[in-house]
Amino acid sequence: MLELTAEQRDIKQAAREFAEKEFTDIARELDANEKFDDNIWKKAGELGFLGMFIEEKYGGAGLGHFEQCLVIEEFARVDTGIAQTMVAAYFGTQLIKLFGTEEQKQKYLPPVCAGKWRAGMASTEPDAGSDVAAITTTAVKNGDEYVISGNKMFISNANIADFLVVLCVTDPQNKKKHDRLSTIIVETDRPGYEANKLHGKLSIRCSDTGEVVLKDVHVPKENLVGKEGKGFYQLMDFFNRARLDGGGALAVGTAQGAFEKAVNHVKKRKAFGGPLGRLQIVQAKIAEMATLIEAGRSLLYRAAQKVDHGEVDHALIAMAKWYTCEIAVKVADEAIQLHGGYGILQEYNVEHYWRDAKVLEIFEGTKEVEKVLIGKSILGKV
Amino acid sequence: MKIAVCVKQVPDMESKFTVVDNSRVDESQIAFKMNDFDEFAVEAALQIKEKLGGEVIIVSVGPERIVKDIRQAFAMGADWGIQVQDPQVDEGDSFVVASAINKAIEKIGGADLILTGVMSNDNQSALTGIMVADMMKLPHCTNVVKLEIGGDQKSLTINRELEGGLNEVVEMPLPAVLSIQSGINQPRYPTLPGIMKAKKKRLDVVKAGDIGLSEVGKAASKTELVKMFIPVSEHKAEIIQGDPKQAAAALVNKLKNEVKVI
Ligand SMILES: Cc1cc2nc3c(=O)[nH]c(=O)nc-3n(C[C@H](O)[C@H](O)[C@H](O)COP(=O)(O)OP(=O)(O)OC[C@H]3O[C@@H](n4cnc5c(N)ncnc54)[C@H](O)[C@@H]3O)c2cc1C
Numbered sequence: 001m002l003e004l005t006a007e008q009r010d011i012k013q014a015a016r017e018f019a020e021k022e023f024t025d026i027a028r029e030l031d032a033n034e035k036f037d038d039n040i041w042k043k044a045g046e047l048g049f050l051g052m053f054i055e056e057k058y059g060g061a062g063l064g065h066f067e068q069c070l071v072i073e074e075f076a077r078v079d080t081g082i083a084q085t086m087v088a089a090y091f092g093t094q095l096i097k098l099f100g101t102e103e104q105k106q107k108y109l110p111p112v113c114a115g116k117w118r119a120g121m122a123s124t125e126p127d128a129g130s131d132v133a134a135i136t137t138t139a140v141k142n143g144d145e146y147v148i149s150g151n152k153m154f155i156s157n158a159n160i161a162d163f164l165v166v167l168c169v170t171d172p173q174n175k176k177k178h179d180r181l182s183t184i185i186v187e188t189d190r191p192g193y194e195a196n197k198l199h200g201k202l203s204i205r206c207s208d209t210g211e212v213v214l215k216d217v218h219v220p221k222e223n224l225v226g227k228e229g230k231g232f233y234q235l236m237d238f239f240n241r242a243r244l245d246g247g248g249a250l251a252v253g254t255a256q257g258a259f260e261k262a263v264n265h266v267k268k269r270k271a272f273g274g275p276l277g278r279l280q281i282v283q284a285k286i287a288e289m290a291t292l293i294e295a296g297r298s299l300l301y302r303a304a305q306k307v308d309h310g311e312v313d314h315a316l317i318a319m320a321k322w323y324t325c326e327i328a329v330k331v332a333d334e335a336i337q338l339h340g341g342y343g344i345l346q347e348y349n350v351e352h353y354w355r356d357a358k359v360l361e362i363f364e365g366t367k368e369v370e371k372v373l374i375g376k377s378i379l380g381k382v
Numbered sequence: 383m384k385i386a387v388c389v390k391q392v393p394d395m396e397s398k399f400t401v402v403d404n405s406r407v408d409e410s411q412i413a414f415k416m417n418d419f420d421e422f423a424v425e426a427a428l429q430i431k432e433k434l435g436g437e438v439i440i441v442s443v444g445p446e447r448i449v450k451d452i453r454q455a456f457a458m459g460a461d462w463g464i465q466v467q468d469p470q471v472d473e474g475d476s477f478v479v480a481s482a483i484n485k486a487i488e489k490i491g492g493a494d495l496i497l498t499g500v501m502s503n504d505n506q507s508a509l510t511g512i513m514v515a516d517m518m519k520l521p522h523c524t525n526v527v528k529l530e531i532g533g534d535q536k537s538l539t540i541n542r543e544l545e546g547g548l549n550e551v552v553e554m555p556l557p558a559v560l561s562i563q564s565g566i567n568q569p570r571y572p573t574l575p576g577i578m579k580a581k582k583k584r585l586d587v588v589k590a591g592d593i594g595l596s597e598v599g600k601a602a603s604k605t606e607l608v609k610m611f612i613p614v615s616e617h618k619a620e621i622i623q624g625d626p627k628q629a630a631a632a633l634v635n636k637l638k639n640e641v642k643v644i
Contacts, residue, residue, distance in 0.1 A: 007581055010453060014572045021571075048574025061574045 002301050004070075011067055015049065015074035019082075027079035030206035031352060034199060036085055044086055045115015051090040053241070053308075054097055059110030064308030065241055069249035069300060076253025077260075080356035081204040083253060087246045088156040088207060092121035092165040094241040095183055099226030099234050108163060108185065120161035121242075122152040122186075122212055123235060129154075130369045132167070133177045133232055137214060139168035139184055141221065146170075146184055148192075148217045154363070158195040158210025163187045166214070167235060170228050181231030185223040192217035203359035239365060240312050243321040247364040248300035251324035254360065255293045258328075258335035258353035262289065265339050265350075276338070285338060289331045296324040315377035322370035325360035332357045383436035383535060385427040386493035388483055388514070389455055390417040391448040392504040404609050416451040419499025423562040425569040427497055428459045430531060437461040439490060443471060443482045449585070456580035457572030464490055468589045468598070475603035476505070480513035485593040487518070490586075493557065494535075500525055500561040508561070515559035523552055524561040531556075 004012065022040050030036055044050055052068045054060025061067070075083035090112050096104050111117035128134035137150025148168055155164065163185050170182040186193065192215040201209060226234045263286060266277040276282050303320040306313050332354035336343035343350055361367045393399070397412040427438045440455045440463035442448055452463050466482045474481075487493055496518075501508035508524070515522030527549065528541035535556065542550045543563050572580070590598050600606075622629045622636075637644045 006450070006453070007577065010450070010457065010572070010577045010580070011574065013450075013454075014457070014574075014577060018571050043571075046573070047571055052574060061578065063574075063578075 002298060002305075008067060008070060011063075012070045012074055014047070015071040016077070018044070018047065018049070019075045019078040023075070023078040023082045027082055027206075028346065028349070028352070031079075031081055032205075032346075034201070034205045036082075036206045036208065040082060041085060041089055041118075042115040045089075045113065048113070050086060050115060051093050051109065051113045054090075054093060054109050054113055058097075058105050059113035064304070065244050066301065066304040066308050068245045069304045072245040072249035073253035073256070073297075076250045077257040080250055080254045080257075080353065080360075081206040083250055084156075084204045084246075084356075085207045087250065088120065089115070089118050091156060091242065091246065092119040092163075092238075095121065095165050095225055095234060095238045096185075098237055098241075099183070099230075101222070103222065104185065104225065111162070117162040118157050118160055120155060120157040120164040121167075121238070122155045122158075122164045123167040124152060124154045126151055126153045126211075130366055132235060133181065135167055135169065135181070137166065137168050138172065139166075139170050139182060141170070142218075144221050145218045146221060146223070148184065148186060148214045148219065150214050152212040152214070154198070155195075155210055155212050157208050158212050159197050160208050161188050164212070165225055167231055170231070174229065178232040179229045181235075182228045183225040183231045183234055184219060185225060186214070186217060186219055190217050190219065201359075203356045236314070237312070240314050240317050241307060243317055243364045244300065244304045244307065247321040247360060248296070248303070248324040251328035251357065251360045252293065252297045252300055254353050254357050255289075255296065255324075255328040255331040258332040258350060258357075259289050259293060261348075261350040261353070262286065262335040262338045265342075265348075269340075282338065285334050289334055292327040292331055296320075296327045300324050315374050318365070318370040318373040318377075321365060322367045322374070325357070326367055328357040328360055329354070383430060383434050383495060383531070384439070384493045385430060385436060385495045385497065386439045386441050386487050386490070387420070387423050387427045387455070387460065388496070388498040388510065389420045389424065389440050389442045389448075389451060390499070390502050390510075391415070391442075391444055391451045392417045392502050395503060399612065401610050401612055404611060405607060406610065414447060414451070416454055417499050417502045417504075419501060419503070419562060419564055421499075421569040422564055422566050423497040423499050424455045424458055424460060425567045426526075426529065426562055427495075428570070429567065430495070430529075431459075434531060434535065436494075439463060439493065441483055441486050441490075442466070443479050443486075445469070445472060452585060453577075453580045453583075454572055456583045456585075457576040458570055459576060460583075462584040462586075464586045464588060466590065466593065466595075467587050470598040471590050471595070473599040475605045475607075476507055476509040477513060477604040478598055478602050480510050480517060481597070481602070482590065482593070482595055483510065483514050484517040485590075485595045486588065487514075489588065489593045495531075495538075495556060496520070496559040498559070498561050500563045511559055511561035518559065520557055520559050521554045522559045522561070523554060525563045526560045527563050527566050529560065529566070 052061040052063045053065045056062040112119050125135050139146040139148045166186045169180050171180045174180045194213040195210040198209045269276045300320040303316045342348045391414050394413040394415045400408040402408050438460040440460050443466040464486050471482045498511035525543045527543045530539045540552045
């Protein structure tokens with residue numbers, strides 16, 4: 001099942017070529033300066049790499065989440081930060097694809113796929129991260145509008161997105177916490193929208209992350225995505241897609257990139273009368289790294305292909321997200337270890353994989369939360 | 383305008399090269415890709431097509447594995463292709479390959495313009511384009527870094543790159559064969575819709591017999607491969623010791639009289 005078709009191989013190859021040619025020379029500079037080069041994003045849009053799972057009539061490629069994973073994996077192999085900015089550019093469109101109205105799909109999806117608009121999804125708040133249902137941002141229905149107020153935290157593209165899909169409380173009185181929420185599109189040029197950039201990140205430093213303040217932001221009621229009160233459940237369906245490329249594929253690519261650096265290094269670096277790679281402990285490390293990546297990749301590919309075949313296995317997706325992100329940290333850690341002192345020097349171009357890998361265990365569902373999901377699905381209510 | 387572009391598949395030079403039997407490279411360890419210079423030729427053809435209309439046809443000689451790179455050219459925007467897939471042709475040298483290209487182009491009814499890369503990354507003989515032109519009795523120009531088709535579409539103005547950054551401007555009639563130099567343009571990336579369309583594009587796969595090529599293999603080759611080997615690279619450093627003044631004088635002497643660089 002995991003053999004790629006000729007077309008999938010071509011897509012992967014095209015993504016690799018694009019990443020190697022476009023990312024390599026500028027990745028370190030963007031990382032150091034917490035800056036991004038919009039040309040890369042625009043080019044990726046022109047080539048069709050953004051939102052590939054979106055139907056052709058809305059500007060996508062009509063392919064699967066699996067193909068999107070192949071592309072993001074190749075991007076992350078060169079640089080996780082740039083790869084994450086690509087994921088972020090269409091982050092949230094999955095919600096519109098799944099639950100949006102025809103008008104919303106026509107309006108918001110094509111410019112995102114074309115690399116003209118940036119999307120985003122804002123759920124996390126200063127006091128509600130993993131505990132999604134604890135959010136307090138409110139959307140009050142007022143005639144034909146919602147009036148939205150609240151604070152969001154750690155929002156990708158907060159300062160540069162054209163619109164965000166925002167998780168809000170629309171039914172605060174509902175007895176069931178999970179039935180109080182709705183997802184609503186907020187264009188970022190609306191009065192009352194404010195964002196501040198978060199500086200000094202350890203990981204994905206070229207990607208914009210910010211806090212958002214929503215002060216009585218008026219949006220038309222047509223901006224509601226899906227059904228009122230279903231926001232929490234829709235968000236879970238969303239994460240069952242977004243975690244594949246925005247978690248697993250970033251992780252597998254990051255691990256692969258770090259691994260290749262390590263392999264190159266141990267072939268060249270001499271110690272004890274020969275290349276490091278001749279030492280059996282070094283060979284064992286390389287073997288373990290390769291196996292972890294292979295296992296993670298298989299898990300991810302299977303989870304993604306199942307989604308594309310219409311079977312959303314949320315436990316399998318959670319396994320893939322947790323496992324790939326954990327092995328990305330492990331593999332990147334060993335890659336530095338095998339470089340010895342050189343590993344911690346920026347010049348050797350391997351330390352960034354480790355820094356970037358770390359955030360993968362945190363966003364799109366922390367690894368602890370993924371395990372909670374897996375455990376619950378196996379044990380049920382005990 | 384009907385443009386034929388010759389595309390060759392070459393090893394990725396980052397691959398590991400191991401010579402087997404003193405005569406060939408172990409292919410199992412090699413990743414293959416489209417010859418860099420041919421990518422520039424494909425791009426040049428696509429740009430002409432965008433301006434003047436017509437079609438871009440990929441002509442390629444080699445085994446099954448080259449289809450991936452033909453598809454890459456399709457994904458960039460080429461219209462269709464012809465592949466001479468025949469082990470007997472592959473056994474031959476550049477002359478046999480050029481003969482196959484000549485016959486393949488004849489088979490597709492000729493072309494108004496035939497582009498090749500200036501050379502291939504692997505063999506670097508820079509022969510194919512010239513030989514194809516000779517076989518087709520067409521004018522030819524190498525090292526093309528700029529090309530413009532005349533308003534009548536019957537002539538070309540070309541910049542050829544010469545040593546030392548000089549350019550030579552040449553006018554020539556069409557049809558013609560041009561060998562394209564790197565840097566003439568920036569080859570486009572295949573787009574995702576391009577990749578998806580590529581698999582549906584027509585590729586005629588032919589054998590030597592199908593295109594009327596009777597002389598193939600080693601017998602028809604003009605060259606003989608005597609031996610292939612990886613030369614041993616020697617890193618020799620000579621340290622001149624002793625009194626600094628005398629050492630400096632000895633160094634100057636060597637640079638002047640032995641290495642002859644000053
Ligand atoms: C760079 C970056 C970009 C981001 N982009 C976005 C974005 O675009 N949109 C968005 O909405 N959010 C975004 N986030 C937020 C991210 O999703 C949250 O940081 C994440 O969900 C964790 O929430 P928290 O930070 O509040 O940590 P907390 O939820 O406070 O968690 C702290 C620790 O407690 C653990 N924990 C929490 N609950 C449990 C439990 N039930 N069982 C066991 N352990 C538990 C967690 O695993 C974690 O280790 C981003 C974060 C970062 C760092």
